[in-house]
Amino acid sequence: MKKFISVLFNLFVFVSMVSAVRAQVNTKYDILLKGGHVIDPANNINSIMNVAVADGKIARIDTSIPASEAKKVIDVSGYYVTPGLIDIHVHCFHNSPVKSYQISVIADHHHFSSGVTTVVDAGTSGADTFESFKEVIDRSKVRILAFLNIAAPGMGPAEMEPPEFNVKRAVETAKKYPDNIVGFKTAHYFEISTKRRFDAAHPPWASVDSVLVAARLAGLPVMYDAHPKPPEGGYPARSLRELLLEKMRPGDIFTHIFYRGFPVVDKNGMVNPDVFKARERGVVFDIGHGQAAFAFKYAIPAIKQGFPPNSISTDLHIGNVNGPVLNMANVMSKFLNIGMTIEDVIQCSTTNPAKTINRPELGNLSVGSTADIAVLKVLTGDFGYTDCGRGKIKGDKKIQCALTLFGGKVVFDISGISYPLWQDIPKDDRYWQRPPQEW
Numbered sequence: 212m213k214k215f216i217s218v219l220f221n222l223f224v225f226v227s228m229v230s231a232v233r234a235q236v237n238t239k240y241d242i243l244l245k246g247g248h249v250i251d252p253a254n255n256i257n258s259i260m261n262v263a264v265a266d267g268k269i270a271r272i273d274t275s276i277p278a279s280e281a282k283k284v285i286d287v288s289g290y291y292v293t294p295g296l297i298d299i300h301v302h303c304f305h306n307s308p309v310k311s312y313q314i315s316v317i318a319d320h321h322h323f324s325s326g327v328t329t330v331v332d333a334g335t336s337g338a339d340t341f342e343s344f345k346e347v348i349d350r351s352k353v354r355i356l357a358f359l360n361i362a363a364p365g366m367g368p369a370e371m372e373p374p375e376f377n378v379k380r381a382v383e384t385a386k387k388y389p390d391n392i393v394g395f396k397t398a399h400y401f402e403i404s405t406k407r408r409f410d411a412a413h414p415p416w417a418s419v420d421s422v423l424v425a426a427r428l429a430g431l432p433v434m435y436d437a438h439p440k441p442p443e444g445g446y447p448a449r450s451l452r453e454l455l456l457e458k459m460r461p462g463d464i465f466t467h468i469f470y471r472g473f474p475v476v477d478k479n480g481m482v483n484p485d486v487f488k489a490r491e492r493g494v495v496f497d498i499g500h501g502q503a504a505f506a507f508k509y510a511i512p513a514i515k516q517g518f519p520p521n522s523i524s525t526d527l528h529i530g531n532v533n534g535p536v537l538n539m540a541n542v543m544s545k546f547l548n549i550g551m552t553i554e555d556v557i558q559c560s561t562t563n564p565a566k567t568i569n570r571p572e573l574g575n576l577s578v579g580s581t582a583d584i585a586v587l588k589v590l591t592g593d594f595g596y597t598d599c600g601r602g603k604i605k606g607d608k609k610i611q612c613a614l615t616l617f618g619g620k621v622v623f624d625i626s627g628i629s630y631p632l633w634q635d636i637p638k639d640d641r642y643w644q645r646p647p648q649e650w
């Protein structure tokens with residue numbers, strides 16, 4: 212009897228192996244996203260297409276790919292299928308002993324659920340603290356890149372102190388970690404709100420000039436949060452014009468474009484002609500919404516006058532994650548409701564930021580690229596969106612992320628579009644087993 216059972220068992224194993232091999236022969240793809248509206252600006256695709264994923268990469272995009280060729284088919288009709296979103300201004304590292312600057316780790320908590328698969332930390336770390344930040348980067352699932360702060364300790368009081376602008380160490384760190392560091396950041400140096408005035412030890416352009424030396428040596432772009440200031444302490448004005456048209460280089464990034472402290476749009480709602488000139492010479496304009504840097508008062512007239520952002524980004528941190536930013540999808544929804552097309556909103560959240568950070572391999576659905584994919588729904592209804600000036604707009608559209616793939620794996624699925632109904636799970640399947648290839 213024992214022998215009989217053993218023979219039966221071996222036969223069962225053999226049959227299982229044969230059927231597994233047959234399944235592998237018949238299914239070229241791991242996942243097939245079927246019937247979605249693909250928007251992939253890098254490849255000029257804007258139509259209903261099927262997207263096949265194999266071995267973590269985009270394997271094929273076509274109008275017709277048989278369901279039988281995939282192990283798993285996900286019906287995404289009625290959804291937009293886009294490259295995984297790229298948010299080039301977030302804060303996901305805390306480094307400062309000063310409590311108000313402890314901007315907390317919010318990497319894996321808030322990005323996949325918005326379709327974001329790559330974030331760039333905007334200068335929270337500097338040369339002294341990057342290796343500590345690297346521990347966060349290495350532990351997180353979402354891809355984290357960084358603009359390294361020119362102030363060696365990173366964001367915080369050191370941003371006000373020129374002796375902390377350690378060009379040599381910034382360049383060394385950027386060269387040591389080329390896979391993580393995509394540029395440098397200068398921020399918060401003698402803002403208009405500071406009580407301090409320029410002096411010989413704190414000249415107006417100290418931070419900007421230091422970061423430019425580092426950037427030239429490392430061959431990387433700079434993200435600027437650089438406030439204009441009127442003349443003071445015997446120094447001439449630190450003007451936006453000088454920053455945009457003389458200091459910044461093509462490819463450098465001006466963030467917080469709709470902040471009230473930056474005269475991008477004047478008090479009559481007219482776009483400053485200098486920003487058009489700066490765009491012509493290759494300066495990149497980024498949203499960096501943040502806690503205090505986005506107002507409809509400026510964004511709406513700018514977009515009407517033909518000055519949309521190059522990139523949409525959140526500046527997400529603990530001070531705005533519960534509003535007015537919430538997440539990337541919420542910020543994108545604001546632009547969709549104030550007149551940008553869904554195609555332009557997607558381009559500003561995929562292809563454009565990938566280009567800005569010189570990562571052309573990201574932000575597209577090219578065959579062979581890593582399968583970072585966002586599946587988005589545009590809901591219609593009555594919605595409200597707030598800005599940093601405590602104003603709001605009403606809107607009839609809302610972008611909601613339904614499904615996110617990261618490296619070909621489902622990492623977010625808000626309503627189970629990749630799941631079977633529970634009644635349809637075969638009896639011989641283990642109901643509670645999570646598919647290991649997906650989670």
Ligand SMILES: [Zn+2]
Nearest residue numbers: 300302333526
């Ligand atoms: Zn920021």
